[in-house]
Each structure stands twice: as C-alpha cells, then as structure tokens.
Amino acid sequence: MKKVLLATDKPFAKSAVEGIKNIVVAAGHEFAIIEKYKTQQEFMDAAADANAIIIRSDIADKALIEVAKKLEIIVRAGAGFDNIDLAAATEHKVVAMNTPGQNSNAVAELALGMMVYMARNTFNGNSGFELRGKTLGIHAYGNVGKYVAEIAKGFGMKVYGFDPFVTKEAMLKDGVTPLETAQELYKTCQYVSLHIPANAQTKQSINYELLMSMPKDAVLVNTARKEVIHEEDLKKVFAERADFKYLSDVEPDCKAELTEKYAARYYATPKKMGAQTEEANVNSGLAAANQIQISELRCQITDIRTQMSENRRHKSDF
Ligand code: 3PG
Numbered sequence: 001m002k003k004v005l006l007a008t009d010k011p012f013a014k015s016a017v018e019g020i021k022n023i024v025v026a027a028g029h030e031f032a033i034i035e036k037y038k039t040q041q042e043f044m045d046a047a048a049d050a051n052a053i054i055i056r057s058d059i060a061d062k063a064l065i066e067v068a069k070k071l072e073i074i075v076r077a078g079a080g081f082d083n084i085d086l087a088a089a090t091e092h093k094v095v096a097m098n099t100p101g102q103n104s105n106a107v108a109e110l111a112l113g114m115m116v117y118m119a120r121n122t123f124n125g126n127s128g129f130e131l132r133g134k135t136l137g138i139h140a141y142g143n144v145g146k147y148v149a150e151i152a153k154g155f156g157m158k159v160y161g162f163d164p165f166v167t168k169e170a171m172l173k174d175g176v177t178p179l180e181t182a183q184e185l186y187k188t189c190q191y192v193s194l195h196i197p198a199n200a201q202t203k204q205s206i207n208y209e210l211l212m213s214m215p216k217d218a219v220l221v222n223t224a225r226k227e228v229i230h231e232e233d234l235k236k237v238f239a240e241r242a243d244f245k246y247l248s249d250v251e252p253d254c255k256a257e258l259t260e261k262y263a264a265r266y267y268a269t270p271k272k273m274g275a276q277t278e279e280a281n282v283n284s285g286l287a288a289a290n291q292i293q294i295s296e297l298r299c300q301i302t303d304i305r306t307q308m309s310e311n312r313r314h315k316s317d318f
Helices: 014-026 040-047 062-067 086-091 104-119 143-154 168-173 182-188 208-212 231-240 255-265 278-317
Strands: 003-008 030-035 052-055 073-076 095-098 135-139 158-162 191-194 219-222 245-248 266-268
Touching: 003 014, 003 040, 003 278, 014 030, 014 278, 030 040, 040 062, 052 278, 062 086, 073 278, 086 095, 095 278, 104 143, 104 219, 104 245, 104 266, 104 278, 135 143, 135 182, 143 158, 158 182, 182 208, 208 231, 231 255, 245 255, 255 266
Parallel strands: 003 030, 003 052, 052 073, 073 095, 135 158, 135 191, 191 219, 219 245, 245 266
Antiparallel strands: none
16 A cells, blocks of 8 residues: 655645545555645655655655655646756656646636736725726746636737747637737736746746836736746836736745835735635646556556566576
C-alpha cells in the first residue's frame, strides 16, 4: 500500500477532498491529508513517508523533495510548475505533473468579477461605469485567456489578444483580434488581463514602459503570478498616473504601500482566490488523483515490459 498525501495550505472544497480520497482508496492506497498547516516543517513531516503528493500553490522545494525519500510523483492540482523545484524532482527521479485547464473557468470568472468590482467603485454606492464597449487585451491566450475572452465578449467588450505561441487564426475564430506584440496590446487596451506563466523570460516583464503606454483609465488585472510584475515600476506608474488601477489575485510584495497610498485604485484578494470554487477544486483535484493512478499504471506496465525483456534476455542466455 502506498501513501498519497493531499497537502493543501488552502483547503479544497469538501466534495473535492471526498472525491480525491475515493479515487486513492479505490486504487488500494492510503489517503493522508494536511490542510491549513502553519509551517513548511509540518508539510515536510507529513511528506516524509509519502509516495505521491497532491498540492496547490504549496511549495515543493528541494528540501521537501529530499525529505520525502519515498516520493515518486508530485502533482500540482492547478496550472504551472513554479512552486515545484523541477531540477530537484528530476535529480530524485520524482515525476512532476499539473492539471492544465481544470480550474481555468474559475480564474477567468474572478478576473471579470474584479473588473466589475472596480468599475463599480468597490460597490461603495458611487456612480461607476460599464464594461460594455471597453477594450480588453488578453496577454497570453491559453486556457484561462480563452475563457476570459468568452466571458468578456458576453459583457460586450472589444477583445484583443497577444500570444506568440498561438496562431492568429485561432484567436480570430474566437472573435478575438490578434495583435503582433505586447507593446501593441498595452497601447490598444484600456484593460489588460494577464495570463502569462512566471518563468525566466516573463518575470518582472510587465514594466513601466508597457503600463505607461496604456490608454486613459487603464486597468491591469493579474490573476497570473505576482513575479511577472516589475513592482518598482508598478509603484512609479501608480505615482505618475492618477487614472491607473491594479487588480490582483496575488498580493504584491508592495501591498502595504499600495493599500496605504492608493486604496481606491488597488485591490488584491487576501489569499489567491482564482481557483477557489467547488467546481475548480473538484476538476483539478480529481484530475490530479486520476493522473497519479494513470502514472502508476504506466510504471507498472513499464516494469512488466522490463521484466519480460529481462526474461527473454535470460532465456537467450541459455
Ligand atoms: C493555479 O495556478 O492553478 C491557480 O493560480 C490556482 O492556484 P491555487 O490552487 O493555489 O489556488
């Protein structure tokens, strides 16, 4: 019997936990869970004898991977791998996976929700404005970006997209106007919704030049990662543009300063909320549990094949 640990500092909905547990137990494994843990040490202690781990934004760094001596597979029930030390995983022969697309609609709904929230002055009773007819730029047209486009079109927004990895035809098919460069996107759109991953190319790439080029009453919406924002530049833009607003599902490091100086133009969820719906929890959690079973089956098949070829080799030895 192997131990599958569900380690979520931010707990999944009960139905998702039940579903994951059922899959794990039905496969003959032991199910363990750690939620709302206070320190990384607690996570490390729980991981020490785990064969498989399912996480969300929980940190699977080198220390965690090294302490989990029996670990064979780690699955991020969500998008990206930025919280898993892939080099350490490779070194220790740990398979790392994620569940792309499973929580995308939830994230997209939050992006639009935050836009409405700010357009209506955080529901403070003052007259706001509507999204209909406004320009929206989707920066990276992946799983989340597509849903944002679909919902925004329902609001009557004019939707543009920039993604060097997606064809113009694919965007046009969805009624999205493709643009050639990020510069063009920011220059064209009053709203920009970020869906880029955090990697060496994108970290701190959302900078002064891009944000200053946005049209009047610019709104940047970040449901991606805080690391993609150049925060010193962000602070400069806030100081120089009284019309600039920032909405984020990932609190920036400079949140105290933004809250103090620009409370009416800045909003961040206190804890990442994009994927925090029952549907997204069930989709990504169950996908993660199923992927562990599939990966385990693949390993078993590989073992059987290896054994068969070993047997053949031994036979031919005689
Ligand atoms: C993701 O990367 O899938 C989303 O940002 C959600 O992350 P979470 O599961 O930690 O809320």
